[in-house]
Amino acid sequence: IPSNIMLKRVGARIWLPFIAICWSVLVGLMAAAKSYGSLVAVRVLMGVFQAGYVPGFIYLTSFWYTKRQQAPRISLFFSAGVFAGIWSGPLAGRLQQIKGSLSGYQYIFIIEACITIALAVVMAIMLQNYPETATFLTEEERAAALRMLANDKALSYNTNYRPRQVLRALSDWTVWGYAIIFWAAVMGGTTQAIFGPTLIKAMGYTSTRAQVLSAAPSACGFASQILSMFLPRLHPRFSVWIMVFSAAACAFYAVIATVENIHVRFTFLCLSNFALSPNMPLVSVWMSNNVMGVTKKGVASACTVMLGGVAGLIGSHIYRSQDFPQYRFGHIFVCVCNAFIFVIALTLNLYFRYENRRRDAQNVDFDASALSKDEVEDMCDNRPDHRYTW
Numbered sequence: 001i002p003s004n005i006m007l008k009r010v011g012a013r014i015w016l017p018f019i020a021i022c023w024s025v026l027v028g029l030m031a032a033a034k035s036y037g038s039l040v041a042v043r044v045l046m047g048v049f050q051a052g053y054v055p056g057f058i059y060l061t062s063f064w065y066t067k068r069q070q071a072p073r074i075s076l077f078f079s080a081g082v083f084a085g086i087w088s089g090p091l092a093g094r095l096q097q098i099k100g101s102l103s104g105y106q107y108i109f110i111i112e113a114c115i116t117i118a119l120a121v122v123m124a125i126m127l128q129n130y131p132e133t134a135t136f137l138t139e140e141e142r143a144a145a146l147r148m149l150a151n152d153k154a155l156s157y158n159t160n161y162r163p164r165q166v167l168r169a170l171s172d173w174t175v176w177g178y179a180i181i182f183w184a185a186v187m188g189g190t191t192q193a194i195f196g197p198t199l200i201k202a203m204g205y206t207s208t209r210a211q212v213l214s215a216a217p218s219a220c221g222f223a224s225q226i227l228s229m230f231l232p233r234l235h236p237r238f239s240v241w242i243m244v245f246s247a248a249a250c251a252f253y254a255v256i257a258t259v260e261n262i263h264v265r266f267t268f269l270c271l272s273n274f275a276l277s278p279n280m281p282l283v284s285v286w287m288s289n290n291v292m293g294v295t296k297k298g299v300a301s302a303c304t305v306m307l308g309g310v311a312g313l314i315g316s317h318i319y320r321s322q323d324f325p326q327y328r329f330g331h332i333f334v335c336v337c338n339a340f341i342f343v344i345a346l347t348l349n350l351y352f353r354y355e356n357r358r359r360d361a362q363n364v365d366f367d368a369s370a371l372s373k374d375e376v377e378d379m380c381d382n383r384p385d386h387r388y389t390w
Contacts, residue, residue, distance in 0.1 A: 001166070001306075003052025004059050004298035008161060012060045016053065017124035021117055023049040028113035031106035051309060055301040058284050062297055063130050066152040067289045067389070072229035074288070075281040079225035082277055085193055085218035130157035153386070155294050159377055165295035168380060175300045177348050178287040181242065183307035184337035185279035188249060190308075190315040191334060192217055192273050195327075199269065202325040203262035213266070220270045221277035228278035238286035239349035239390050242279050246341035249275035253335035257328045272334075279341060280308075289389045290352070293380035352388035359384060 007015045026046040033039040057077055061070050095111055096104030128134040131145045169175055196217055201210035224245075231241050252272035256265050284304060291300040319330035364384040376383070 001299050001302040004055055004302045005161065005295075007052070007056045007059060008294070008298060011129040012056065013124060013127045013129050016056055016060075016127065017120040019049040019052050019056075020120035020123065024113045024116040024120065027116070028110050031102070031109040047309065051306070052302075054308075055298075055305040058288055058305070059298050059301040062155045062288055062301075063157055064149075064154075066148060066154060068152075068233075070288055071232040071281075071285045074285050075225055075229040075278075078277075078281040078284070079222055082189075082218055082221040082225055085196075086215045086222060090212070090215065132157050153292065155297060159294040159373075162293070162295040162374075162378060164378065165293045165380060166299050168293070169291070169296040169299035169303065172291075172296075172300070174348060174351070175287070175291065175303050177344050178283050178300070178304045179307045181283045181341050181344050182280060182304050183311045184341045185246075185276065185283065186308040186311040187315050187337045188253075188272070188276040188334045189221070189280065190312045191319060191330065192221075192269075192276070194316060195319045195330070196269075198319065199327060200266065202327065203265055204325075205262075216266075217270045217273035220274040224274045224277045225281060228281055231278070231282075232285065237349075237390060238282050238289075239345045239352075242282050242286070242345040243342050243349075245275045245278050245282075246338040246345065250335050250338040250342070253331045253338065257326070257331035257335065276338075286389065291381055292383065292386060293377060296380045349390045352390035356387050356390070359387065 003015070003019065023046045026042050026049070030039060030042050030046075033042055054077075058074060061073055065073060092108050095108045098104065098107045100107070102110075128136065131137065131142060131149065134142070137145065196214040197207075197210045200213050201207055205213060228241070232238065235241070249272050252268045252275055255268045256272065259265055259268075284301075287300055287304050288297065291297045318333045319327050323329045362384065366384040381388070
């Protein structure tokens with residue numbers, strides 16, 4: 001939440017590269033850690049800076065794009081993380097083979113930190129804060145873009161930070177509904193990223209073979225997140241897509257937990273990652289489409305992604321050594337998480353449809369020009385002319 005507030009105050013061009021450079025420096029410092037305590041301390045600090053990046057990007061798109069335009073861009077953004085999982089394992093394996101004065105893991109930290117710092121510098125050069133101030137737009141292009149964004153009720157950069165909207169976001173149960181869906185979706189993705197090679201090795205494959213095969217589930221997740229770029233255009237009902245994918249993931253994990261054949265289990269591990277991956281970008285876009293108010297949307301974006309960090313903390317303990325080789329407890333845990341996603345998405349679906357019908361029945365002739373800009377802004381998504389996407 002503080003990160004999104006800082007992004008609004010100092011601008012994305014400064015803030016996003018700054019936090020990227022900070023966490024990259026800390027990654028490099030992990031190579032110098034000499035004890036478990038120092039490693040944990042550096043890792044915690046790294047998480048502090050990393051935590052603001054994803055909600056910051058989601059928040060930034062609300063200033064630049066219409067609701068329809070946000071979906072493919074946020075999906076593409078999330079797909080980068082899954083794409084990294086395809087080659088991060090093989091890359092780490094190659095970096096560990098470097099012969100020098102340092103250990104293999106130290107080269108991984110240092111080289112990957114340098115790559116990220118270089119990309120953060122490029123971002124600082126290329127990124128623009130808002131369409132109102134973008135230097136690459138002509139005045140005609142800027143005017144056309146701002147008209148389009150205004151018609152879509154997109155966020156405006158010159159709207160001031162509103163403290164009362166922080167409490168409004170934190171007390172809105174639908175915001176926490178999005179956050180719990182994101183948490184449960186990240187639970188599956190995180191455990192696959194952390195334990196993928198371990199789960200594959202437990203199926204009977206060698207360590208080297210398991211490391212190579214771990215790229216396959218990530219490739220399936222990448223494909224499905226690319227697919228999610230286009231799904232809202234085929235059927236603009238985010239809750240429906242989320243329910244479809246969560247139900248599929250639930251079924252796939254149930255198969256993994258019960259069958260013995262290693263080839264079937266590996267196949268369904270790939271299919272489960274295909275079903276898991278779209279829900280993170282889908283719920284992020286769904287939240288961004290429905291929440292209004294510059295400050296409230298910033299807080300809601302942070303809350304939605306914030307619980308994802310908790311998922312990583314919990315997910316690192318659900319595949320327990322005593323459950324080897326089937327790891328049924330972990331698979332059933334993720335299966336239940338996806339069932340939870342289905343229930344919450346259905347609940348939000350029913351609530352938003354009810355609320356839209358209620359507002360239609362009231363038939364209020366809302367005239368924003370009769371109110372001050374601050375009064376309209378503080379209405380957030382309670383504006384009589386706002387309709388929820390379900």
